[in-house]
Amino acid sequence: MNFDDTPEEAAFRAVVRAWLDENATPRHTQQDRFGAGLDHANYLAAAKAWQAKKAAARYAAITWPVEQGGMGGTAAQHVIFQQEEARYLVPAGIFEVSLGMSVPTVNMWATPAQRDRYVARGLSGADIWCQLFSEPSAGSDTGNVRTRATRDGDGWIVTGQKVWTSGAHFSDYGILLARTDWDAPKTKGLTMFILNLKAPGVEVRPIHQASGEYHFNEVFLDNVSIPDSDRIGEVNKGWQVMLSTLMQERLSVGGSFATDIHDRLVALARNTMWGDRPAIEDARVRGRIADAYLDQFGVELIIRRALSAISKGGQPGPEMALVKLVGAKAMLDLGGLALEIGGADALAGMEDLGSDWRWPEPMWLSAPGARLAGGTDEILRNVISERVLGLPVEIRNDRDKPFRELEG
């Protein structure tokens, strides 16, 4: 049992580190942000410049074959690059959906023409992609898609509405799941398309989140014309394409959850007074910090187990479901604990409280979203109980009926 690189992994890590040293700035804390202080347009330009550099060095898609723009490398190398990159100030989030889901999906199913037109530009960040699956009536029930795509000569006319589309406001393209056959059962009448977000009839409206931010959008499609050459995969086989998109995520080992919250809590509790003693001396606070460590370091160790499997050339198991289930809840519980330690003062707004207090309020306010996005807590528990423990799948009374006959 060891946490060391194999000699090959160590050699690759050294090469990556040298490249990063030459091309990026190291970060100092887990909370430092790339492009801090830049306005949106300049941030986007800086992020794209970074991605272009990566793509030119073939680091944009390490496990892809060289002829597809990748490095022809292993999953372990992909993970090593991710780990090293995290030590530098690089854009986080802006390419997450694009390169984590959409572009790999296009690459997997692309016709030669689609590959030529879209993949290289996606890898270099010249085009940014979003993912248009969810709708007001299709969240956890992804198959309940109602956006309609109707044949029109050599192409399709699409009308409908998507919701919770992350990054649509700065995306160029998206992978779009639409219904093409209303007489087939639910998941058998769907087709995947490439949507040009700048096409006539596409309207992107930002969603104002409960946390105050605007990361997501509604996307309204009003008779949007899509050529058949922008169809991904076969007609009515879109569900399989959608499933392949979810499979892409298994290599994002690590996710975007903080794993140092217990240390941040120690810092806060040291500098907060409870009566005439620092809060860090209170047994209740100390107990909850110990509990925070169990989940925080636990998540980090679970990720290491997934990495071990990858390093040996195997597949990680259900680790990512566990990481998300525990990590998202931790944002709520530990963000809340931090605020609680501060009493009324902690309610009063970050500007007055100093740099130690910059993280609790945003973490706590965005926690409800984290527990819902990308698989709700309940869906994850279904996944664990069904796929890991072998328990019966949920009873469905809508799986085989023609979609036209279903209500709601």
Add this chain to the structure above:
Amino acid sequence: MNFDFSEEQRLLQSEVGRMLSDVSTSAEVRHVLEGKAAYSGKTWRKLLDMGAAQSAIPEAYGGSGLGYLELCLVAEEAGRNLAAVPLLSSIYLTAEILLRGGSAEQKSHWLPLLASGEVIGTAAFTPYQRIRDVAAPVLDGGLLSGVMTAVPDGGIADFAIVQAADTLVLVELRNRTVSRKAQASIDPTRPLAELTFDRAPAEQLADSSVARQVLDTAAILLAFEQLGGAERMLAMTRDYALERKAFGRQIGGFQAVKHKLADIYTAIEIARVHAYYGAWALSTGAPEFSRAAAAARLSATRAYDLAAAEGLHLHGGIGFTWEMDCHLHLRRARWLGQIIGSASLWQSRLADLIIVKAA
């Protein structure tokens, strides 16, 4: 990176597991549960004959000289099969104190006897949590007087290592100067005894600073027993949920049941990674050892408590009968979770270690 045990270690684990499932059956465990024996001699003998119990005792002292990683996996299988054996007392505590603090003569005298099973040892440290007001052991001119309560396997051990203030002393228990009273244990498969020393001859062993490392070592090994027990409860409960029907279908299909089992699984996986990290720290002598031990114990205690209580619950009424094994796990989880100090103590210790590190 290999955050896992080796293939050879896994092979050993499955051999030990196979043996224990043949020998440490429900009937065998219940034999001890119902007071017909103080421990399962059969199971203990097999664990010794396989060289499993003595995995971490060097060959020079009659052990198998394999290592702590192997002993952790033996512990996991012992926990899974509710083995009613003196692993904690004789191996995790007594052998460890000797290895870490004994003189050359003490090691070469006692370790081979422990490793062969010829003797059983136990240990009693000054308890932090105390209900009864008894006279703490005191050393006077090489003679020990005082009382230690709730000593694991105190009734069957041949000798004990006892803490008297800042010293650890070795006392032979088959002696007129030692009286032992069996105490009813909440887990009768893991008996307890009260030991009263009345000017008992005591041999100096080490100063009590060795106790910290030994308790941390025991914490990690017990965490593997707790892990094994929790895994067994999860498997039993999952199997029951697939078998039992209500309202026309398997109860395992009801979401409340599914989700509760998913939560037990999650708690076990958190406990697993902390136990593994503890195994790594123990076997490499890493500086993180104490912190890893506290985290392993705390997460494993919670996981086993949850699996035992909620697993029994998901069995419905039949889970609450003497004849089902659910309560055997409930009792064992409670015993393991408190025998070297309960969760709150170890939570407090973990907090101290984290907060000091962050300074």
